[in-house]
Amino acid sequence: MQHGASCSCYYEVIETPYTKEEKARGVAARWDVCKGQLVEVAHCILIPKDQYNEHMRHTVLEHYLFRFRGEMLLCLGVGSLFNHSRTPSLDYRIDREELIIRFYAARDIRQGEELTIFYGNVWFDDTGNPGNLSSETCMHDHMDHEDKFLAALDA
Template identity: 40%
Template structure:
C-alpha cells in the first residue's frame, strides 16, 4: 500500500502528501540517495538540481540526490516531519513528528533540526 504521493500544493509547486494517517514517530519514507564526490558540487550548482540536493557524508561536504520522494518534501519552520541522514544505509529517513492526517502535506525543516529557525537560502512564506 502506497503511503505517500506527490501532488500540487496549490502554492509552492509539488509537495509530498499523506495517503494515510501517520502516528508520531512513524517512518514515512526511507529514500535511497546517490552520493556524489565533493568535486561535483560545483557542477550541480549550475543545474536545476541545485535546489534539491542534500549535504552528505561525515563532514556533510558531498552532495547527494535523494531518490523516491526524498527531494520533494517542502520546507517549513513548523514541520510535521523530520529527516535523519542514514549514512550506513545510504538513505535519508523521514519520520513524523506528530500525527499526520490523510491528505495533509508532509513538510520538514531544511536546516535539519525541526526547531532551527535559521534562514534558508530562499524566501519562506510559512
C-alpha cells in the same frame, strides 16, 4: 518490515500552488500517521565535491540536494519532493553508510496533510520570506543543526 523497505503506501504526490516550478509538487499523507512512524526510505546518490563544484551547483538539481557533514546527497524517490515548513510534519535521519534517508513522522499527521521537512534558515528568514539563496547555500542544510532541530521535536 524489512530494513530499508519503502513505505510508499503512506503518501501520494500532489500538486502545490506555492512554488515557482513549472510543475510544482509536494507530498501528502494518504491517511493518518502516528508520531514516530517510518513514512519513507529514500535511497541517495553521493555527489563528489568536485562534481558538485563543477556541475551540480550550476543546475536546478542543486535545490534538491541534502548536505550532510560537508557531502552532497541527491535523494531519490519522493525524498526530494518534501516541501519546507517551519513546523515540519517529518523528521529524518541520514544513514551515510547505506546512502539512505529515513523520513519519520515528527508528530501525528492527519490524512491529506502535506508532508514537509525543515530546510534550514538559509532558505527562509524568520518572517517566512525567502532568505539568502546564494549558490553556496541553496540546499537542504538543516543537518548542520540536527541536534537543535531534533531537541525541539522532542519538546
